[in-house]
Each structure stands twice: as structure tokens, then as C-alpha cells.
Amino acid sequence: MKAKARAHANIALIKYWGKRDRRLNLPAVGSISLTLDALYTITSVQFDKNLSEDELILNGQMAARRETERITIFLNIVRHVSGIKHYARVSSKNNFPTAAGLASSASAFAALALAAATAADLSLSKKELSILARRGSGSAARSVFGGLVEMKRGSAKNGRDAFALQLAPPEYWDLRLLIAVTSESQKPIGSTKGMQLSKQTSPYYRGWVDGAKKDLKEMRNAVIEKDIEKMGELCEFSALKMHALAMSSNPGIIYWNGTTVEGIHTIRSLRQSGIPVWFTIDAGPQIKALCLSDAVKTVSETLQDISGVKRIIECRPGYDASLMEHSPE
Amino acid sequence: MKAKARAHANIALIKYWGKRDRRLNLPAVGSISLTLDALYTITSVQFDKNLSEDELILNGQMAARRETERITIFLNIVRHVSGIKHYARVSSKNNFPTAAGLASSASAFAALALAAATAADLSLSKKELSILARRGSGSAARSVFGGLVEMKRGSAKNGRDAFALQLAPPEYWDLRLLIAVTSESQKPIGSTKGMQLSKQTSPYYRGWVDGAKKDLKEMRNAVIEKDIEKMGELCEFSALKMHALAMSSNPGIIYWNGTTVEGIHTIRSLRQSGIPVWFTIDAGPQIKALCLSDAVKTVSETLQDISGVKRIIECRPGYDASLMEHSPE
Structure with missing residues (x-):
């Protein structure tokens, strides 16, 4: 048991x-x-x-x-x-x-x-x-x-x-996700409550739901073709659409802090300077950088230099949920 | 002439x-x-x-x-x-x-x-x-x-x-707008170009256009009734919807910098502590605080304290465009 x-x-x-x-x-x-x-x-x-x-x-x-x-x-x-x-x-x-x-x-x-x-x-x-x-x-x-x-x-x-x-x-592709932690506080509004508010009040909710199918299809293709450029573009588009949906709720939900936005601009600048890296952000202020293994060092050092970034957590693709112990009695 | x-x-x-x-x-x-x-x-x-x-x-x-x-x-x-x-x-x-x-x-x-x-x-x-x-x-x-x-x-x-x-x-109402200047650089993408990109690529464009009529009607009423609370709420809702629309374009347009977001959170905190003040933001990184004359001192001092705010410009309601000189010959 x-x-x-x-x-x-x-x-x-x-x-x-x-x-x-x-x-x-x-x-x-x-x-x-x-x-x-x-x-x-x-x-x-x-x-x-x-x-x-x-x-x-x-x-x-x-x-x-x-x-x-x-x-x-x-x-x-x-x-x-x-x-x-x-x-x-x-x-x-x-x-x-x-x-x-x-x-x-x-x-x-x-x-x-x-x-x-x-x-x-x-x-x-x-x-x-x-x-x-x-x-x-x-x-x-x-x-x-x-x-x-x-x-x-x-x-x-x-x-x-x-x-x-x-x-x-996990072995399929050498992806990396670098999480720049900008705050360890709990977010002001939980995801379930935030989603409900967006559904009830945002004029953009219908556009969000209608656009998802295309994003999923294109992302599946990017995975199959190991197309990191396309994956990155879709990743930023989906993240910004999600935050735009939250912001357009009434009252607007803003999960970002100042460092989050500086992180966005930093990642876009890195990309303009030739480093293949893209961002995503969840319902919270952390900024997450998607790249391949060879960009990790540059991206990590650049993110660490942003004022307000507390630490970087480097993630590789993880494994299935797994059982560690089982005592039937 | x-x-x-x-x-x-x-x-x-x-x-x-x-x-x-x-x-x-x-x-x-x-x-x-x-x-x-x-x-x-x-x-x-x-x-x-x-x-x-x-x-x-x-x-x-x-x-x-x-x-x-x-x-x-x-x-x-x-x-x-x-x-x-x-x-x-x-x-x-x-x-x-x-x-x-x-x-x-x-x-x-x-x-x-x-x-x-x-x-x-x-x-x-x-x-x-x-x-x-x-x-x-x-x-x-x-x-x-x-x-x-x-x-x-x-x-x-x-x-x-x-x-x-x-x-x-201008004499109708003692409104004030405090502009916290966070950057004096030109914006990376002009309004005309940004609008065009939103119209062509954002899944939220339809929702934006459809929602405007109601916002206008409610704002007209807020003006007639001198209802600063309602005016402030509508003001934030409209500004966030506009920026959400820009962000949901592809690629997403982000006019904010870190200080802009800290300004949003500061104004909301001020309001929670009982100061009647609301924000708006245009196609640029400046944060603008709407309030009545009696809140100006507190709001101005608080905004000035945000790291990244260069100066505050206090504005009152201005007058019609006017002629200064005219030489017909």
C-alpha cells in the first residue's frame, strides 16, 4: 500500500x-x-x-x-x-x-x-x-x-x-533549456484562476483557441525535421500569445517583472548577433532560453549578466516519470 | 504665405x-x-x-x-x-x-x-x-x-x-498625467509599421477591433460622470489590450523595457495602498500615470524612485492647437 x-x-x-x-x-x-x-x-x-x-x-x-x-x-x-x-x-x-x-x-x-x-x-x-x-x-x-x-x-x-x-x-535531440530565475516568490495569481479570468474577460480568447491547431501542427513538423529555427519562432509566438491573452484579461494579468522583459530583449539581441536562441515564459516571471548544446555557454553567461537574474538552471531533456519504491503490503 | x-x-x-x-x-x-x-x-x-x-x-x-x-x-x-x-x-x-x-x-x-x-x-x-x-x-x-x-x-x-x-x-476636470521617462531612444519599430504587422499577423486583431466600440462608449460615460475609477480601469484595459495585440503579432512587438513593467507593478501597488492612480503606455517604453491633482506628489515621488526612471514630466490638460503668427504676404 x-x-x-x-x-x-x-x-x-x-x-x-x-x-x-x-x-x-x-x-x-x-x-x-x-x-x-x-x-x-x-x-x-x-x-x-x-x-x-x-x-x-x-x-x-x-x-x-x-x-x-x-x-x-x-x-x-x-x-x-x-x-x-x-x-x-x-x-x-x-x-x-x-x-x-x-x-x-x-x-x-x-x-x-x-x-x-x-x-x-x-x-x-x-x-x-x-x-x-x-x-x-x-x-x-x-x-x-x-x-x-x-x-x-x-x-x-x-x-x-x-x-x-x-x-x-529524450535522446532524440540535443536541446537545452536554460532557466534564468528572476524571482523565487510565488506568483500573484495561480494558473487555474488566471485561465478562468482570461476565458471570461479577454476579447482575445477566441483568437487564442482558434490559432492553437496551426501552432501544434507546425511544431510537430519542426520536431520531426529537427528544425530549431522554426521551433524557436513558434515557441516565442506561442509564449507571447499566451501572455498577451493574460494581459488582455480584465483586470490584466502580468506575470512578468522588469528582468523578464530585459531577458526577452537580451535573447533577441543574442539571436541578432548570430546565436541561435529563443525564449519562452510560463505563468511566472522566469525567462527560459531554448537552444542547442553548443550555444549553452554563451547564452548562460549572457543571461547571468542581466541585473536581476539570480541564477541559471540548465536543463536537458528529461525522462519518463518512474517508480522508485513499491511495497504492496 | x-x-x-x-x-x-x-x-x-x-x-x-x-x-x-x-x-x-x-x-x-x-x-x-x-x-x-x-x-x-x-x-x-x-x-x-x-x-x-x-x-x-x-x-x-x-x-x-x-x-x-x-x-x-x-x-x-x-x-x-x-x-x-x-x-x-x-x-x-x-x-x-x-x-x-x-x-x-x-x-x-x-x-x-x-x-x-x-x-x-x-x-x-x-x-x-x-x-x-x-x-x-x-x-x-x-x-x-x-x-x-x-x-x-x-x-x-x-x-x-x-x-x-x-x-x-481643459478646464473641465483636474486630471494629471505623469510621464515617467525610461528611455529617450527612438522606438525600434514605428507605429505605422507595427499596426500593419498586427493587422496582418495577430490572431487577436479581430477581437481588438470588435471590442473598441464598448470601450469608447464606457469612456465617454466616465468623462461625463467624472468617474476617475472607471476612467482609470478602462485606461489600463485599453493600454494592455493594445500592447497584447502588438506582442501577439508575428514576430511579437515589445515596446516595453524592464522599467516599464516595474512601473506597471508600482502603480498597481500604489493603488492597492489607496492612492487613486492608473497607468497607460503608448508605442514606446514610457510609463504614464493618470491621476487627479491631489495624488501628484505621492505618485511623482514613487515613480521617480524606480530604478531606470530618468525624469518625470507632469502634464495638465492642454489647449487647442493655436496660431502664433500669420503673414499673408
């Missing part, structure tokens, strides 16, 4: 923003991501008949009620499917800042899904695991897989066709 | 972005602006039969060919209407940085329109002057008037119903 799993964070190159169903966490658009080796969550789950409620230890500390409730909602799905009636003791640890736009909910819910399903003796395919992880966090569906991953929007009401699949394994 | 006029710059509170006709400078959306007393252009025009081409002295220096050509295109309209065949000697001086997102083309073409029309002995109504100024620069149509001004989008193909009119005179 106990299991421990590890899952890596991922960064969307074609962004996910907006839900077509809030309860089932069904995305309004598909997305394509890169799984990151350097950022991960390790989570253990133990179902225990002596517990009177679920317990969550997050990064070594008893979690807040709000966080524990989110875990309980997720574990209720696992309990419902497996028939287990017990509460669980969950311990989860990130090796990087939580809720700061570094995709901690992606790795956290992918690790939780694998650990909880295993502890509950559910035998799930990767696709089923991806669907389960999605219930915890939309981006977690992608962290089930390593390398380059596509999340399908799906069209079924019950979400059975909204799952992730691997486009290319 | 000589005249000299002064016109003030203006800042759009409901933004203009996108043209429905490039040659006639017909806007895709209407706009509402505040004319600014502290920023102005003084322009003199003298038609002279001894000249073999138009001459432009800009801020005391012979202008570049590109700039002189833009003036010639404008003067050709005046020559066509008035029947004058001579070239002109034009001297224009701004009391503030040129082409840095401080609306220098608005005050410049409003002053030029008034000086050139007067020198050419055209007797134009304010409405006709506004239509003429629009041919030089869309925002110049608004600088013909002082106070709060609305530019009509119009629907006629020839632009006869695309002109500005005054919503309220």
Missing part, C-alpha cells in the same frame, strides 16, 4: 492556457512540451487504515489546508477507481522553487499519480496514467513522458481522449 | 491601433485622448516661389530625406486643395524627445496642418483641420483640440467622417 515515484517538470513550447471543462481539467487547446531533467518532484504515498484524513508533507513541512484539500480531491479519484477506502500519507519534495512559474504542479501531480496509482495497485497504461495526472493539473499529463510531449485537447466530454503522448524520446 | 502654429501632444486613454485605410490614414477603431499642456510642437511654414523642393528643419537641424518626404506628401495635399504651386520652408521644434512614444507625430502634424493651411490661406473649420491633420498622422487629428478628445473611426471610404471632436475642455 506504499509507493514512491519521481516525475520531471516540463516546459510548454506550445502553451496550454484555458480549460474547456474545469472539473475534469480538460484543456481548451492542445500543447507541446519539453520534459526537463534538472527539475523534479519525488512523492511517496502510503494508504493507511489508521489515518482519519489525508496528510501532506510538502518539502518537509506540514502543508496548508488548501494544498491538502487539492490532494484529497485527487486521491478521491484514485480511491474511487481502486476501491480503497483508506486515507493516505503523502510526502512530496521538489528540488526547485514551488509555484513560481517553474511547473511544480506538473511534476508534482505526475509523481503523485504514479505513486498513488501504484500504491493502490492500479495497473494503468501510460495513457491512463496521463489522464489521471491531468485531473490533478493539466500540465501534469505531459510530465508522465520524457523528451518532447504532446498533450491532446480531445473532444470527448468525459476526457477519455485528452491525454499526452511522446513525440520524441 | 507664412504662418506659425503650436499644437500639444496627446495621450490616448482608449488606444488607436490599426488602420482601415493606409493611404488616407483611416483608423480601424476610434480613440479617446487627453491633450497635454507640457508637450508641444511649434511649427512654421513658409511657401516660397524660390524653392526647388520642400525644406524641413527639425529641432534646429536639416531633417533626413525620409522625414522631409513625409512632409512633402502632406504639403502636396495642402497644395492640391489651395492651388498653391510653391514649395515650402518648414521649421518644427518639439520641447520633448522625438519618436520615443511621446506622441511627437501627433503634435507635429497638428501644428503643421494649422500652420500650412493658414499659410496657404485655407479657411478650415476645426473639423476640417482635424481631417487634414489625420492625413499626416492618425493621432494628430486629436491634437487639434484641447482637453478630452474623441477621434471618430468613421465609415466613409473617403474619410470625411473620420475626425476628432472635443468631449470636454
Whole structure:
């Protein structure tokens, strides 16, 4: 009744923003991501008949009620499917800042899904695991897989066709993502709330949803052809469209700080000077540079020199979520 | 055959972005602006039969060919209407940085329109002057008037119903606009080019155009009711939508620098702490704070403290474009 799993964070190159169903966490658009080796969550789950409620230890500390409730909602799905009636003791640890736009909910819910399903003796395919992880966090569906991953929007009401699949394994391509950390604070407005506000108030929401299909198709081709130029262009276009959508909500949501914008200009200047590098930004202020391995040194040193950049995290393509321990008894 | 006029710059509170006709400078959306007393252009025009081409002295220096050509295109309209065949000697001086997102083309073409029309002995109504100024620069149509001004989008193909009119005179309301200058460099991409790129490539262009009518209507009401809260909210919403539109172009246009974003966050923090102040930003990196006179001291001191803010220009509502000299001979 106990299991421990590890899952890596991922960064969307074609962004996910907006839900077509809030309860089932069904995305309004598909997305394509890169799984990151350097950022991960390790989570253990133990179902225990002596517990009177679920317990969550997050990064070594008893979690807040709000966080524990989110875990309980997720574990209720696992309990419902497996028939287990017990509460669980969950311990989860990130090796990087939580809720700061570094995709901690992606790795956290992918690790939780694998650990909880295993502890509950559910035998799930990767696709089923991806669907389960999605219930915890939309981006977690992608962290089930390593390398380059596509999340399908799906069209079924019950979400059975909204799952992730691997486009290319980690060894496929020597991609690098350099994360310039500009703040370790939690973001002022969470992704779920931000997405809801955009859907309800932005005049650009329809344009965002309508444009996604083309972006996904072009990105799939860029992956197949290992076309880093095209991948980079699409990456910036999708990131700016996502932030533009958030900004055009009412009131406008601005996840950037000053250093984020300086990072954008720096990466574009580097590119003009001949270094093949592109940016992406998630729902947070960190600036992320996409390049191939031979540009890492120059890009890293240049980003480090921007006033306000605290440190650089270098990421390579990461692996599938994996089981670390399993004690059936 | 000589005249000299002064016109003030203006800042759009409901933004203009996108043209429905490039040659006639017909806007895709209407706009509402505040004319600014502290920023102005003084322009003199003298038609002279001894000249073999138009001459432009800009801020005391012979202008570049590109700039002189833009003036010639404008003067050709005046020559066509008035029947004058001579070239002109034009001297224009701004009391503030040129082409840095401080609306220098608005005050410049409003002053030029008034000086050139007067020198050419055209007797134009304010409405006709506004239509003429629009041919030089869309925002110049608004600088013909002082106070709060609305530019009509119009629907006629020839632009006869695309002109500005005054919503309220400068004395109507004790508004202040504080401009925090973050850079005096020229912007990397001009407004006309930026608008064209947005129209051609942004998936949000339709949403932008469709939303403008409601913004204009609500802003007119806010002016009538002297509702600074509502005016401020609309002001931020319109500015963020405009920048979101530019950012969602392909490639994305980013007029902001790091200080611009820090300025946004600072103004929002000030507001959370009870100071009634809102921001707007034009096609450039300057951050502009809208407030009433009693908030000026606090807002000004707080903005001045942001690293990267070079100086603050305090503006009150400015007056109509006006004639300074007229020598018919």
C-alpha cells in the first residue's frame, strides 16, 4: 500500500492556457512540451487504515489546508477507481522553487499519480496514467513522458481522449533549456484562476483557441525535421500569445517583472548577433532560453549578466516519470 | 504665405491601433485622448516661389530625406486643395524627445496642418483641420483640440467622417498625467509599421477591433460622470489590450523595457495602498500615470524612485492647437 515515484517538470513550447471543462481539467487547446531533467518532484504515498484524513508533507513541512484539500480531491479519484477506502500519507519534495512559474504542479501531480496509482495497485497504461495526472493539473499529463510531449485537447466530454503522448524520446535531440530565475516568490495569481479570468474577460480568447491547431501542427513538423529555427519562432509566438491573452484579461494579468522583459530583449539581441536562441515564459516571471548544446555557454553567461537574474538552471531533456519504491503490503 | 502654429501632444486613454485605410490614414477603431499642456510642437511654414523642393528643419537641424518626404506628401495635399504651386520652408521644434512614444507625430502634424493651411490661406473649420491633420498622422487629428478628445473611426471610404471632436475642455476636470521617462531612444519599430504587422499577423486583431466600440462608449460615460475609477480601469484595459495585440503579432512587438513593467507593478501597488492612480503606455517604453491633482506628489515621488526612471514630466490638460503668427504676404 506504499509507493514512491519521481516525475520531471516540463516546459510548454506550445502553451496550454484555458480549460474547456474545469472539473475534469480538460484543456481548451492542445500543447507541446519539453520534459526537463534538472527539475523534479519525488512523492511517496502510503494508504493507511489508521489515518482519519489525508496528510501532506510538502518539502518537509506540514502543508496548508488548501494544498491538502487539492490532494484529497485527487486521491478521491484514485480511491474511487481502486476501491480503497483508506486515507493516505503523502510526502512530496521538489528540488526547485514551488509555484513560481517553474511547473511544480506538473511534476508534482505526475509523481503523485504514479505513486498513488501504484500504491493502490492500479495497473494503468501510460495513457491512463496521463489522464489521471491531468485531473490533478493539466500540465501534469505531459510530465508522465520524457523528451518532447504532446498533450491532446480531445473532444470527448468525459476526457477519455485528452491525454499526452511522446513525440520524441529524450535522446532524440540535443536541446537545452536554460532557466534564468528572476524571482523565487510565488506568483500573484495561480494558473487555474488566471485561465478562468482570461476565458471570461479577454476579447482575445477566441483568437487564442482558434490559432492553437496551426501552432501544434507546425511544431510537430519542426520536431520531426529537427528544425530549431522554426521551433524557436513558434515557441516565442506561442509564449507571447499566451501572455498577451493574460494581459488582455480584465483586470490584466502580468506575470512578468522588469528582468523578464530585459531577458526577452537580451535573447533577441543574442539571436541578432548570430546565436541561435529563443525564449519562452510560463505563468511566472522566469525567462527560459531554448537552444542547442553548443550555444549553452554563451547564452548562460549572457543571461547571468542581466541585473536581476539570480541564477541559471540548465536543463536537458528529461525522462519518463518512474517508480522508485513499491511495497504492496 | 507664412504662418506659425503650436499644437500639444496627446495621450490616448482608449488606444488607436490599426488602420482601415493606409493611404488616407483611416483608423480601424476610434480613440479617446487627453491633450497635454507640457508637450508641444511649434511649427512654421513658409511657401516660397524660390524653392526647388520642400525644406524641413527639425529641432534646429536639416531633417533626413525620409522625414522631409513625409512632409512633402502632406504639403502636396495642402497644395492640391489651395492651388498653391510653391514649395515650402518648414521649421518644427518639439520641447520633448522625438519618436520615443511621446506622441511627437501627433503634435507635429497638428501644428503643421494649422500652420500650412493658414499659410496657404485655407479657411478650415476645426473639423476640417482635424481631417487634414489625420492625413499626416492618425493621432494628430486629436491634437487639434484641447482637453478630452474623441477621434471618430468613421465609415466613409473617403474619410470625411473620420475626425476628432472635443468631449470636454481643459478646464473641465483636474486630471494629471505623469510621464515617467525610461528611455529617450527612438522606438525600434514605428507605429505605422507595427499596426500593419498586427493587422496582418495577430490572431487577436479581430477581437481588438470588435471590442473598441464598448470601450469608447464606457469612456465617454466616465468623462461625463467624472468617474476617475472607471476612467482609470478602462485606461489600463485599453493600454494592455493594445500592447497584447502588438506582442501577439508575428514576430511579437515589445515596446516595453524592464522599467516599464516595474512601473506597471508600482502603480498597481500604489493603488492597492489607496492612492487613486492608473497607468497607460503608448508605442514606446514610457510609463504614464493618470491621476487627479491631489495624488501628484505621492505618485511623482514613487515613480521617480524606480530604478531606470530618468525624469518625470507632469502634464495638465492642454489647449487647442493655436496660431502664433500669420503673414499673408
